[in-house]
Amino acid sequence: MKADLDQLMEKRGLQALVVVGDETYSVPRDYLTNGAQVTGGLVIKKRGADPVMIVNPMEVEEAAASGLTVYTNHDFGWGDLIKEADGDRSKATVKLWERVLQQQAIPPGKIGIYGTDDVNVYIEMVDELNQLADYEFVGERGLTLFDEAFITKDADELARLKVVAAATSATLQATWDYIAGHRVEGETLVKPDGSPLTIGDVKRFVRRTLLDHDLEDTGMIFAQGRDAGFPHSRGQTDMPLQLGQAIIFDLFPREIGGGYHHDVTRTWCIGYAPEPLQKAYDTVMKAFDIAITAYDEPGQPTHELQEAVLDYFEEEGHPTQRSQPSTMNGYVHSLGHGVGLKIHERPSLSHLTRKDILQQGNVVSVEPGLYYPDEGYGVRVEDTVYIDETGKMISLTDFHKKLVIEVQQ
Amino acid sequence: MKADLDQLMEKRGLQALVVVGDETYSVPRDYLTNGAQVTGGLVIKKRGADPVMIVNPMEVEEAAASGLTVYTNHDFGWGDLIKEADGDRSKATVKLWERVLQQQAIPPGKIGIYGTDDVNVYIEMVDELNQLADYEFVGERGLTLFDEAFITKDADELARLKVVAAATSATLQATWDYIAGHRVEGETLVKPDGSPLTIGDVKRFVRRTLLDHDLEDTGMIFAQGRDAGFPHSRGQTDMPLQLGQAIIFDLFPREIGGGYHHDVTRTWCIGYAPEPLQKAYDTVMKAFDIAITAYDEPGQPTHELQEAVLDYFEEEGHPTQRSQPSTMNGYVHSLGHGVGLKIHERPSLSHLTRKDILQQGNVVSVEPGLYYPDEGYGVRVEDTVYIDETGKMISLTDFHKKLVIEVQQ
Known part of the structure; x- marks a missing residue:
């Protein structure tokens, strides 16, 4: 159950988990955000801390219904990142994640990526994420952390x-x-x-x-x-x-x-x-x-x-x-x-x-x-x-x- | 549009594409299978050929509504694969894919993985897939093949x-x-x-x-x-x-x-x-x-x-x-x-x-x-x-x- 999440993260050696998701309903996002009805965005949970949300500015009101701390992607300079990456969203996203992980003071180590989304994009992006100093982005085999929690x-x-x-x-x-x-x-x-x-x-x-x-x-x-x-x-x-x-x-x-x-x-x-x-x-x-x-x-x-x-x-x-x-x-x-x-x-x-x-x-x-x-x-x-x-x-x-x-x- | 798929695959150098998906509604699965309402399973499309479906035996009737050739995972020895892998579904899935690609006579080269599913599982499994001889499993950045087709x-x-x-x-x-x-x-x-x-x-x-x-x-x-x-x-x-x-x-x-x-x-x-x-x-x-x-x-x-x-x-x-x-x-x-x-x-x-x-x-x-x-x-x-x-x-x-x-x- 939800109260086990930190222990399940510890068992896997995760410093944090990131939940991604597209604009359709997302089970792990719902689970972590108390049913807030946002389309897209990120949920980041540092081990031992409450999750935080990073959403499009248009979504802040819905995200606030989660009761969690909510940031917009503009708080992390999304517009500039997209410009610097010449419109390459994967590249800009990697930079955004880096800023978010730093701002959340996530210690160096493993970060689990969870959520339902276009697998095509993530099997490509994970290689670039893994070039970030300090962090290793990991999946799982067998029962995942959320499978276990559920x-x-x-x-x-x-x-x-x-x-x-x-x-x-x-x-x-x-x-x-x-x-x-x-x-x-x-x-x-x-x-x-x-x-x-x-x-x-x-x-x-x-x-x-x-x-x-x-x-x-x-x-x-x-x-x-x-x-x-x-x-x-x-x-x-x-x-x-x-x-x-x-x-x-x-x-x-x-x-x-x-x-x-x-x-x-x-x-x-x-x-x-x-x-x-x-x-x-x-x-x-x-x-x-x-x-x-x-x-x-x-x-x-x-x-x-x-x-x-x-x-x-x-x-x-x-x-x-x-x-x-x-x-x-x-x-x-x-x-x-x-x-x-x-x-x-x-x-x-x-x-x-x-x-x-x-x-x-x-x-x-x-x-x-x-x-x-x-x-x-x-x-x-x-x-x-x-x-x-x-x-x-x-x-x-x-x-x-x-x-x-x-x-x- | 759909008629462009082979050309979009060629542009990316893909010999085949595999669409994965969980038990919820899947956009690319729907697109390739003419709206067949299956929960899970695989869709494989060789460049230049019609897609084929591989589903759980319970799904064969729904899958048949696609008008495509339908196989069950038992046709590829799924039960034995799971036993040999000692219940490790990722391991068994990699073997299943290998058999399917062989049976479909997919030439050596790049295989694109598409679809909406648990990214956690695929960012892990893709490394194991890439140990298969003959094939390189790839994602994309920017506009994906389906984004372009749509x-x-x-x-x-x-x-x-x-x-x-x-x-x-x-x-x-x-x-x-x-x-x-x-x-x-x-x-x-x-x-x-x-x-x-x-x-x-x-x-x-x-x-x-x-x-x-x-x-x-x-x-x-x-x-x-x-x-x-x-x-x-x-x-x-x-x-x-x-x-x-x-x-x-x-x-x-x-x-x-x-x-x-x-x-x-x-x-x-x-x-x-x-x-x-x-x-x-x-x-x-x-x-x-x-x-x-x-x-x-x-x-x-x-x-x-x-x-x-x-x-x-x-x-x-x-x-x-x-x-x-x-x-x-x-x-x-x-x-x-x-x-x-x-x-x-x-x-x-x-x-x-x-x-x-x-x-x-x-x-x-x-x-x-x-x-x-x-x-x-x-x-x-x-x-x-x-x-x-x-x-x-x-x-x-x-x-x-x-x-x-x-x-x-």
Whole structure:
């Protein structure tokens, strides 16, 4: 969590870290600047000190919302630097960084560069940065400092995650009711004007409902029939909703403009569930319970939960990623992942990840599934849970797990 | 434009380019894969050949929507590579790239790495990639290959930009009508229940209206009074809408899930406009006309348009970024920028950018403004225009430029 940043920097021997980013939403910038909505700029954190921001003068008001010390790039002579560099922004940026590091009195040593930006520019610029006396600019391999910090959430983060969870659960309920409110013609749901209710209609309803709860969609999955058999198939906009088809609805919205996520999946079937789908659903529901029950206490390796689920699915005769690593039938993914500012964080609940453990402050998804595209269905059931300060696993998702949406025939 | 990619690669001596990216929306991935909505994966383009995609097996269906050849990372033995690398993803990724480059028969030489991702990982990984025999992995400084390609839009892109423009203009009209439909109590707009209409209410209305047009907000500005005096201040959610205050409404949405943008700004004032605001507004409107009129023909340097506006504002006694480079009063930004998959592209309409020209296929914003935060207002007026195949500048924005929203007193 955030309070660990200095220790994580020390472990890596970093004197400071610099967070870069383009004009789109940036996770590490948000994390360090308390959600200030700036486009671009730099965040510099000296080990043991609060971060400071350097922004375009136009951004000072938004940057001030961070509560941090804010400088503009003019405070460091940006205009002159650009002129001296004859318009070469990389060259001018290197000089700007040098001035900022000096002004912040960063001791000689390693500086970590973090953030999401155009990698093309930085793999070139880092060589020039490394010609600055006193400093070595470094990346990382494996779990980065931010990856590590994100593994556990503090109380402020958990409070926000709970709000997003409640709003997401409410959106699921509204969507269930919206679908149930349509009438049936033949095997198809229809709107009051008689035209078919499509996946596009449902997604539009979901996006609006999310906005009403101050959330934004980040690419929901609403996939029916064969499409539900591919875990990341988003669903076809023009497809009408049909009775008796598996629908995988995977919703993972975040706070508007970027922020904390919730992650939940339900499998629904309108009207009635065919026998094979019902059987697969019951199996996945049992796998979900097995996963939750397999959790014992903080410190437990995450792969134990995945292995409990793998054992069960394999006993039931389903191929898995363990029994057939490249299978696209059966259980084809890991059990879950951390959820926070990024939708996929650590720990990873995978049998291939042997070192991740469950601990207080984790917020993770638990999402077993079975996929049979050639048989025209897939099933996934997912809640997001957290490990509280006493070590208990508690669900953040508050929505029922019924399969069949009953409709007026 | 896209058809120039091979030539842009040749100019840089690139045998191939690799586009990386994380699980969020990626501009260059979208550009090369015709909008396929995959999360992660690689896109590789050999010079002279179509791009190919390498994705997680779960993504194959979405990737297939690109119309490109799609491989999964299992086709290159990803599982074994991860095992051999003892879980070190960077190490395994380097091996995967080697296999992909061989399989694509990329001749020895330079490979450009592009895309938006965690720079921390790539500044580390590039050293290891450069130990591969035969290949040199390179970044760029200055205008990158994609920056250059984006400068001009082809007919398909322009068609999409026109749809986004029309939908954005319709959203402006709906927002104007929404505000005008509220009644006044004292100097404040109120809702039917008597509570004040806030900036948060308006933004919620705008986001919903955008969704109805299949667009998504990317961080609109709706800033009133002093906040309007800071060009990038987003506006305060809880602030009630007041009569006689400058409101800067800058809307730059994109296609849902990522795609082409439109960029438009209007300055509004509810009920009546105080004299200084009206005067500043008239000045900015004249500056807007001066900018458009200053455009002559393709090949013209962009700085000529900005200089025409600077001359006029300075004649009228306003400080500018040219007369006082660090000013936060007067005209404090450039005249405009390219608009496309990114909200800020080239060409830049700035007096500091001497080499950019206007040419057929450009889509650019034109957005003069005046800012006086201490006097409690700012003004900006912006349309997005394009240069058609005959060299004419044509506005994509179809919305009136009235200042005062009349309301029922």
